[in-house]
Amino acid sequence: MVIFTITLALFVIGLFSTLLIHAGKLSDVVKQSIEVQVYLDFDLTQTQLARMKNIFSQKEYIAYLNQEPQVRFFSKEEGAKEFIQESGEDFMAFLGDNPLRDAYILNINPDFADSEHLKKIKAELEEIDGVYEVQYVASLIDSINQNLKKSALYCLASPAFWCWWLLY
Structure with a gap:
């Protein structure tokens, strides 16, 4: 026993x-x-978009996969297509213009995936020239x-x- x-x-x-x-x-x-969405100002040039991607990629809190920083560009055209596909309504037909913004989607390193770090990350990203708004859930x-x-x-x-x- x-x-x-x-x-x-x-x-x-x-x-x-x-x-x-x-x-x-x-x-x-x-x-x-965990992702952070960085919405950009309207009418940024390709040079400014590339510069911003470079800035985001160099941050210590960005996750890496196969030596590549997890920073993804999401254009307002992609956003419009996705919205139209999901909702079935073409908002651009009655608005005449696309009101959505270009954005970068940033994957965060697990070491920084807590509320305290994410608040600091949000504040830091919002200070970058060309950033309109930063959101995460x-x-x-x-x-x-x-x-x-x-x-x-x-x-x-x-x-x-x-x-x-x-x-x-």
Whole structure:
């Protein structure tokens, strides 16, 4: 009976340790998918757009994938096509012009994917010449971080409880 109990306790510890390791990897994947949208002023030249991409790419908080900074340009024409496709309404037909703005989509490094860092990033990006507005989904970021903390706490506390229960 003692051998069975110890074996079961070690199995539970191993199982929850494996879950904790994979939860950490999952947390990085989720945090890497956090995006910041940087909306630009109207009528910027191609040179100004290239300069802005270069500025964004050099920031320490930008995520990299295969040595490439995760900075993506999203034109107002792409935005209009996507809106028309999703809603089925051609807003440019009755407006006569495209009111949307060009934007850069920035993927954030997981080390900077918390509310405090993102507020500083937003303030810093809004000071750049040619930037109209910076947006990110703050409530989603807070929710992700709270859920990751809860799951890590659960994975750490569960083996201790089960081992205590098995041994006593």
